Every structure is written in C-alpha cells, then in structure tokens.
Amino acid sequence: MRLPLALAALVCAAIVAVWAWLGQPVPAPFAPMSAGEKLPCVSYAPFRPGQSPFSEDVAFSRAQIDDDLARLSKITHCVRTYSSIQAGLSAVPELARKHGLTVLQGIWIAADPVRNRAEIEGGIKAAQENPDVVTAVIVGNEVLLRGEQSANDIAGFLKEVKGKVPPGVAVTYADVWEFWERNRSLADSVDFVTVHILPFWEDMPVPAEDSVAHLGEIREHVGEIFAGKEILIGETGWPSEGRMREGALPSPSNQANVIQELLALAKAKNYRLNVIEAFDQPWKRVLEGTVGGHWGFLDAYTREFKFTWGAPVSDHPYWMAQAAVGALFAGAIFAIAGWAARRAGGRPLGMREWSAVGGIAFFAGLMIGRLLASVPVESLGVGGWIRGAALVGLALLVPLACAVAIGRRTRLVTLTLALNSEATPGAPFFDRCLALLLAASLVLAAQIGFGLVFDPRYKDFQFAGLTPIIAAFAFYAVVASPGRFTEGRQAETIAAGLFLAAGVYVALNETLANWQALWTGSLFVVLAFTLWRLATAGRRI
Amino acid sequence: MAHRSFLPGARAANIIIALGAFALGWAIYVRYALLEQSSVGLACRTLETMTCETRALVIALFSQSAFGIVALVAALLQLVRPSLVMFTLALMATCMGLVIYNNSLAGVAGGLLLISFARPWRGARG
Numbered sequence: 001m002r003l004p005l006a007l008a009a010l011v012c013a014a015i016v017a018v019w020a021w022l023g024q025p026v027p028a029p030f031a032p033m034s035a036g037e038k039l040p041c042v043s044y045a046p047f048r049p050g051q052s053p054f055s056e057d058v059a060f061s062r063a064q065i066d067d068d069l070a071r072l073s074k075i076t077h078c079v080r081t082y083s084s085i086q087a088g089l090s091a092v093p094e095l096a097r098k099h100g101l102t103v104l105q106g107i108w109i110a111a112d113p114v115r116n117r118a119e120i121e122g123g124i125k126a127a128q129e130n131p132d133v134v135t136a137v138i139v140g141n142e143v144l145l146r147g148e149q150s151a152n153d154i155a156g157f158l159k160e161v162k163g164k165v166p167p168g169v170a171v172t173y174a175d176v177w178e179f180w181e182r183n184r185s186l187a188d189s190v191d192f193v194t195v196h197i198l199p200f201w202e203d204m205p206v207p208a209e210d211s212v213a214h215l216g217e218i219r220e221h222v223g224e225i226f227a228g229k230e231i232l233i234g235e236t237g238w239p240s241e242g243r244m245r246e247g248a249l250p251s252p253s254n255q256a257n258v259i260q261e262l263l264a265l266a267k268a269k270n271y272r273l274n275v276i277e278a279f280d281q282p283w284k285r286v287l288e289g290t291v292g293g294h295w296g297f298l299d300a301y302t303r304e305f306k307f308t309w310g311a312p313v314s315d316h317p318y319w320m321a322q323a324a325v326g327a328l329f330a331g332a333i334f335a336i337a338g339w340a341a342r343r344a345g346g347r348p349l350g351m352r353e354w355s356a357v358g359g360i361a362f363f364a365g366l367m368i369g370r371l372l373a374s375v376p377v378e379s380l381g382v383g384g385w386i387r388g389a390a391l392v393g394l395a396l397l398v399p400l401a402c403a404v405a406i407g408r409r410t411r412l413v414t415l416t417l418a419l420n421s422e423a424t425p426g427a428p429f430f431d432r433c434l435a436l437l438l439a440a441s442l443v444l445a446a447q448i449g450f451g452l453v454f455d456p457r458y459k460d461f462q463f464a465g466l467t468p469i470i471a472a473f474a475f476y477a478v479v480a481s482p483g484r485f486t487e488g489r490q491a492e493t494i495a496a497g498l499f500l501a502a503g504v505y506v507a508l509n510e511t512l513a514n515w516q517a518l519w520t521g522s523l524f525v526v527l528a529f530t531l532w533r534l535a536t537a538g539r540r541i
Numbered sequence: 542m543a544h545r546s547f548l549p550g551a552r553a554a555n556i557i558i559a560l561g562a563f564a565l566g567w568a569i570y571v572r573y574a575l576l577e578q579s580s581v582g583l584a585c586r587t588l589e590t591m592t593c594e595t596r597a598l599v600i601a602l603f604s605q606s607a608f609g610i611v612a613l614v615a616a617l618l619q620l621v622r623p624s625l626v627m628f629t630l631a632l633m634a635t636c637m638g639l640v641i642y643n644n645s646l647a648g649v650a651g652g653l654l655l656i657s658f659a660r661p662w663r664g665a666r667g
Contacts, residue, residue, distance in 0.1 A: 111586070150583055387645075419659040443649060455639070491658035495656075
C-alpha cells in the first residue's frame with residue numbers, strides 16, 4: 001500500500017511542478033511605447049466570433065464598427081482595412097474621422113472581375129469622399145502570392161485608381177516581400193511600396209527570438225532594391241496560439257515580446273509600420289489553421305488587450321487549475337488501478353505494475369489540463385469539434401481503462417477482440433471494451449497522422465490529446481502478458497509499420513527545431529512499437 | 542473459415558497496392574502541377590482545354606468534400622463487410638482525398654481501413 005501512495009504523491013508533485021514551471025510569467029522586453037503613445041497603424045477587420053467573409057449574409061452594424069474604432073483610437077493613429085465594400089465596411093472612413101483615426105483604405109482584389117470592379121469603385125469613392133481620413137489606397141492584398149491576378153493586371157488597377165483618387169491620397173499594392181522582389185517593375189505604379197514581413201510565415205520560418213533581427217534585415221534588403229522609394233511594412237506581427245513552424249512557436253509571451261521589439265526597432269530606425277492585427281479573427285482559422293485566428297493583440301471575445309506594454313506574460317495563466325485537474329486525474333488513475341487489483345484478487349501488484357500505472361498517471365495528468373485548454377482553441381466546425389470531443393473522451397477513458405487492465409492483469413488485447421468476435425470466443429467483456437478503445441484510438445491517431453503527413457501546413461499537432469492515450473497503451477503493453485488469441489493480428493502489424501513511417505516523417509519534415517512535431521512524431525513511434533508488441537507477443541516461432 | 546480476418550492474398554495485394562499508388566500519384570500530379578500552379582490558374586481564365594476542365598472539376602469536387610465523403614462511405618462499407626473491391630475503392634478514394642484537400646474525412650477513412658484488417662472476411666478462401 002505504501003508503494004502506490006508514494007508513487008502517486010511523486011507523480012502528483014511532478015505534475016504540479018511542471019505546470020508551475022510552465023505557468024511562470026515570461027519577462028517582457030523594454031517597452032517601446034511611453035505612456036499615452038500610440039501605435040503607427042494596425043490592421044483592422046471587423047469580423048467577430050461567428051462572423052465570416054465567406055458567409056453571404058454577414059453584415060456589421062455601424063455600432064459594432066463604432067465600438068471597435070473607439071477602442072482602437074486609444075492605441076493607434078491609423079487603421080488598415082482590406083475591403084472597401086464588404087458588408088458595412090464602407091462606414092469605416094466616416095467612423096474613423098469621428099474617432100480621430102486615419103485609414104489605409106483596402107481594395108480586395110481576387111479572381112472575380114465583377115467583384116473586383118465593385119471593390120475598386122468602392123475604394124475610389126471612399127477616397128474621394130474622405131480625403132482628410134484616407135491617406136492611402138491599397139489596391140490588392142497578396143494577390144500575386146495567391147496567384148489570382150498577374151503583375152500587369154495589378155499595374156492596370158493601380159493606374160486606374162491613381163487617376164481617380166484625390167491628389168493627396170497615395171496609391172499602393174501590398175504583398176509579401178519575396179513577391180515584390182520578383183515583380184520589381186510594379187514599384188513604378190505605386191506611390192510607396194507596401195511589403196509584408198511575417199517571420200512566422202517565411203518559407204524558412206524564423207523563431208520569435210530572431211524575428212526582429214530578421215525584420216530589420218529584410219527591411220534593409222527591400223530598401224536597397226527599391227532605393228529612393230518609400231517603404232511601408234504593411235503587415236508584421238506574431239501569433240499567440242497554434243502550431244509551431246520549425247522553431248517558430250506561437251505563444252502569448254512570444255507575441256507580446258515580438259510586437260514590442262518590432263515597435264522598438266521601427267522607432268529606432270524610423271520605419272513605417274503597420275501591425276497585424278487589432279482583434280483576433282476566428283474565421284481565418286478556416287484558411288490558416290489555429291494560428292490564423294490568433295494574430296490580434298486584442299482578444300476576439302473579450303475585446304480586451306492580451307498583454308500590457310512592458311509587463312511579463314504567462315503562456316499558461318490558468319496553470320494552477322490545470323495542475324489541480326492533472327493531479328486529481330493522476331490520483332484517480334492510481335485509485336482505479338488499486339481498486340481493480342483488489343477486486344481481481346490474486347497476488348498484489350508489484351513494483352513493475354505500479355511503475356506502469358505511475359507512467360500512465362504522469363502523462364495523462366500532465367496533459368489533460370493542456371488538452372482541456374487547447375480543444376476549444378483548436379476545434380473548428382462540426383468535424384473539428386467531433387475530433388476534439390473524441391480526443392477528450394479517449395484521453396480520459398484510455399488511461400483509466402489501461403490502469404484497470406494492469407490492476408486486473410488483463411492479457412494483451414488485439415483488435416480482433418473488438419472487431420471479430422467469431423475468432424475470439426469466450427473473451428472477457430472488459431477485454432473487448434479495451435480492444436474497442438484501441439480501435440477507436442487507432443482511427444483517431446490515423447486521422448491526425450495522415451493529416452500531418454499529407455497536408456501539415458495548417459494542422460495542429462494534437463499531442464496533448466494523443467499523449468495520454470498512446471502512453472497508456474504503451475505502459476500497459478509493456479507489463480501485460482501475451483493474449484490468448486494470436487491469430488489474425490495483421491491490422492496491428494500494418495498499423496505499426498504505417499505509424500513508424502509517419503512518426504519519422506513528421507519529425508523530419510517539420511525539422512528537429514519543432515518540439516511539437518518531435519513530440520508528436522515520437523508518440524507515433526511509441527504507438528508503432530506498442531502495436532508491434534500487440535502483433536507479435538506470444539507468437540510461436 | 543468465416544472468422545478469418547480480412548487480408549488480401551499476394552496477387553490481390555499487388556493489384557491493390559498498384560491501384561492505390563496510381564490514385565496517390567494522380568492526386569499528387571493534380572494538386573502540385575495543376576491546382577497549385579498560379580500560372581495554370583491564370584491561363585485557365587481564358588483557355589478551355591482538357592487540363593483546365595479537369596482542374597475546374599477537381600476544384601468543384603474537393604470544395605464539396607467529394608473525395609473525403611466517398612472515401613469515408615467506402616471505408617465504412619469495408620468495415621461493415623470487408624471485400625477486395627470495396628477495400629480497393631476505399632483505398633483509392635482515401636489516397637485522393639488525403640492529397641486533394643479532403644484529408645480530415647479521408648484521414649478517418651484511412652483509420653477505418655486500417656482496423657478493417659481485424660474484421661471477419663466472408664470471402665476468405667480455405
């Protein structure tokens with residue numbers, strides 16, 4: 001009795017210690033903004049949770065935009081928009097005047113010529129009616145990047161707009177710096193060059209700590225290419241949530257630090273700068289995954305700042321609750337293993353079995369708090385929420401079931417117990433349930449794994465949900481003795497091979513700088529070895 | 542031998558692997574040579590060729606999750622009653638869906654196909 005209690009205490013202490021470490025506030029850099037000082041400009045899109053430009057009937061009330069601009073006027077001199085006509089956005093210049101803001105008026109250019117015509121006319125009208133507010137018109141945003149128009153087409157649009165806006169209103173086009181580099185002649189059609197420098201989205205992603213140096217380097221490079229031309233850094237910033245790209249980690253502290261360091265650099269070097277973006281835009285998760293919806297420095301739901309200038313930021317502000325939930329769950333895993341062992345009778349569990357239970361409890365307890373926090377952030381649409389619910393359900397059930405299996409000394413289960421009852425007559429009900437959990441876990445892990453192999457760019461790694469499940473089956477497989485049914489285990493063998501390949505591929509494809517990929521890839525490798533043991537244990541040679 | 546789990550024989554496996562590889566290769570070609578080449582997209586604004594029609598058709602299909610839905614339905618049928626034909630169809634649709642932007646549903650289909658190897662196979666010989 002002393003052994004499990006000591007192990008449980010150790011595991012709970014370890015879980016709390018890890019969370020306490022994770023929750024420590026990260027010191028902020030020197031705040032570049034003095035009291036009352038405002039940002040030069042921020043990207044503004046009015047979509048709130050539940051609203052999306054993909055929806056036909058989306059419409060913003062004037063009050064909604066008025067409220068947003070009232071908040072933004074306290075922190076910025078200017079807002080950049082992306083569309084001139086979309087569902088009420090035409091009200092922005094007038095409301096911006098009310099709040100003392102200027103506007104970089106966006107015109108959304110895409111593939112549809114009819115829509116483009118309406119956008120161009122809307123943008124020209126906004127500039128003609130509000131020359132005191134609209135300082136520049138941005139004709140097209142990342143159109144070359146998306147491949148929706150050629151550079152010649154864009155030059156034509158720029159010429160038309162330039163000929164119709166009042167003389168004091170500048171005209172420009174905005175794209176990622178590499179596309180400016182490849183289409184240098186486009187600079188002849190603009191009053192200033194608007195480049196996007198997004199260290200996170202670079203082809204070779206830049207870690208947060210190097211991003212400001214990178215921005216300075218690229219800004220100088222672009223300045224050399226377009227010598228004599230004014231440059232606006234039209235988009236730069238850092239996301240607060242989502243998957244890593246190589247060594248680039250989205251997090252609240254990285255976002256706070258990168259934005260403050262960017263502003264400090266812009267002030268020191270006198271760069272013109274627009275920060276993306278004001279409010280989080282949840283709809284962007286459809287296009288760019290979780291990361292896409294978390295570039296705002298104001299929260300989409302509370303409409304409040306995510307951080308304070310110069311103040312330290314915790315990446316896990318609710319770490320105490322997460323640690324408490326984790327310790328409770330770990331305790332429950334020990335308790336249910338002890339209960340199952342007592343109920344099964346026979347000799348008491350030894351050091352080996354209790355250590356396995358401890359391993360299950362540690363990984364499950366450690367990750368359950370992170371999983372509960374990440375599922376609402378990472379789940380999108382019906383499919384996303386079904387997967388999120390499956391992750392939570394299995395991450396709760398599998399560790400408990402494997403602890404019971406160790407407690408009652410359940411032999412190794414195979415998929416046939418759940419899926420081919422005719423081949424496994426007389427198997428205990430619990431064994432069939434555990435095999436069913438294994439089958440469900442494999443489908444879930446395969447769904448995540450295939451996504452990360454074939455289309456990983458915008459996929460989250462889901463390691464918080466996979467860890468309790470895969471660790472539980474692994475520890476159970478290590479201590480359980482071979483099962484009675486040894487025929488028809490090809491599913492386990494084939495799955496082992498696929499998960500081994502997926503694990504290695506995911507880790508290498510994302511590079512070893514990406515610890516989320518390394519963790520997830522390692523989980524797939526552990527799952528592969530677990531399945532291999534299930535497939536081969538007790539096999540007669 | 543109604544209780545034997547699903548496992549194609551060597552000859553059938555070779556054919557299934559070849560067809561799966563063909564579907565995967567076709568999907569990779571379509572995605573990376575037709576869909577993601579902006580020059581093809583721009584050219585297809587004014588051209589009406591077989592390539593452009595294929596491109597438009599594939600865009601219409603994946604926008605409606607057609608590859609993923611077909612893969613998932615076929616994989617479910619395979620799980621309920623495994624057969625060589627259904628496995629092959631499901632595998633081909635899964636390969637296409639995984640590559641052509643329907644990987645959420647096709648990923649589930651892939652998982653179902655994996656566990657279908659543990660299902661009883663009425664068509665087993667011997």
